[in-house]
Amino acid sequence: MQRSNDSGTPKFAAIKEFILSQIESGNWPEHSRVPSEHELCDQFAVSRMTARRALQELTEQGVLYRTQGVGSFVASPKSQSALLEIRNIADEIQARGHFHSARLVQLTSLPCPTVVATALGLVRNEPVFFSLIVHFDNQTPLQLEARYVNPKMVPLYLQQDFAFQTPHEYLSAVAPLTEADHIIEAVLADEFTCKHLKISAHEPCLRLTRRTFSREGAVSFAFLTSAGSRYRLGGHLNITPVK
Template sequence: MLSQPQPLYEQIKLHVLERIADGTFRPGAKIPSENQLAAELGSSRLTANRALRELTASGVLQRIAGVGTFVAPPRASSTFVLLHNIADDIRNRGEVLSIRVHAVEQTSVPPDIAQRMGTRARVPVFHSLIVYCANGSPVQLEDRFVSPDFAPGYLNQNFTSYSTTDYLQSIALPTRTENEIQAVLPTAREAQLLELNESDPCLVVTRKTWVGDDVTTFTRFIHPGTRHTFITQDSR
């Protein structure tokens, strides 16, 4: 599939993320107002408002009524158990797995993702956007970026038949993973794909994987808070 031109609000989000990535907007710094961004980037104020709302919902920005919008400080993190392949979890519960593929494409890596993957912004990367369903109900939205050097055949796979994790682990198992988890409100697009209201809370797991010294994937897993539970086991 070919990449489609980004909507203007996504371009504004990308502009803000680029300024954060290059240090122009530092943690705690006040960013330009909606009117300033709209004038600078040729959009309406409502479009700029949507971009800032979505960046705030994802934890990138903090908005203080009557004061302004600020770059959020880095989040505190805690170690937690490595998560399983969602397809295996659904199968093991005896539920019917179905997979909805919304995008499998080559695109230019966004600056914030490039920073996390240790590569240059705008270099080619593979991207997929996939929803996993249990008994027809969406339980996970997977937004995955994959190194073409690691999985050159990624775009040719039929991911309606098996999960991306199934395929990637058939190439090589990760030798290292880094996971973060946080509670957020979904963006309008995420809510649509997961069949949620924008006010419904979600759990988001961000995962980076390595094979050897190379970062192979960077993925956001968005789970509806009312449909998904994480269970950990601790053996003593």
Template sequence: MAQPKFAQIKQYIIGKIKSGEWAENSRVASENELAEQFSVSRMTARRALSELTDAGILSRTQGLGTFVASFKSQSNLLEIRNIADEIKERGSEHKCIPEILESMPAIAPIAIALGVEQDSLVYRSVLVHLENGTPIQVEERFVNPAFAPGYLQQNFEQVTPHEYLCEVAPLTEARHTVEAIMPSPQISQWLSLFNEEPCLQVIRRTWSSNGVVSFTRLISPGSKYRLGGHLTFKR
């Protein structure tokens, strides 16, 4: 099946960026130029540019044009998304390395976060997510076994915790906080940080209709990751 024209334009732009022909912050072809080059309407060209902008690959400034965005990976603060999907949308390859998969007694802060009794059994996973072979996020997740009894048996190199939990305990609510931290030596090792640098930490709790499903820490190098979002206000 032939690839849609807007998808061809997206692959063309991603190819130019990957090859280095279009460097970070350089201006990319306009809607009119792309429409003429690919023999499509401006609307089709606009869709390609808009989807790449939403994915954090491009940035658009009214009156100035469209530019290659910073090469930091970007996650949307306003959405709960699967990191594997975000990375693939940027035209990159996602890989996950499970570092820890275990059951453990819930210490007081974890018990409170998950709404379970202290010392009751909870699941813990620590995964490192890579984009094109570069570590960009450590995900430490505590899970209530009542909602995901098969959690530790999953192959997280093939399916992310987000995907699995959305299947067995569909997300109904989430709350998160964001702060800058200095990473521990272990986090620095997992993220391949050889020089001391601040990291971005997102603390997130997720609920299903029956209660708190997971409590998660997402830690990313400040030099390689950013959070963004877009709000539209009704007049």
């Protein structure tokens, strides 16, 4: 029997760390079955609820996938983003036990394009802030983030260092998110995207177009492009039966 350590780590977190360590070490390759809730209860001397929480969180993070009536298995090594929530990409990557880094390609003020003006409630060709960033998962380019930001809402945006703080983190702090809308579509990578994500010509990609709002109005309009072979979208829904 394996017991949780006495360092103050919650028992469910200790189980998650154990499972992640087995996956990262290669002991449990892709599609390997992981211990069941019952087996984890015996191994770690925990309740069924604790074991279930560990497996559920790893499933929601895209580390595992579950097959009803069969068990939980190691997912393919793609990053997964929750479809119905907005998460910081650095947190997504770190939740997988990986290292996030970012390379700032461009940070500037430019004339507002028509589509962006419409999205942010600005006037065409008036100044809008723009950032272009490549996000890395363990040194592998994962996502190309092109973001337009409303200068009226976030006047100090161009003064930030986005190599150490993501735009999501900064905007959440200075203009707390109250709502968002987004569109998800499959696109073919153009030459510019291929260059920054280091993928082959015309590889299928996922592009998420997202507009975020604070209480005062539209804050940002972003195009988040990821290689389809490295990224996926998913989520978990709790559904209350109709009585």
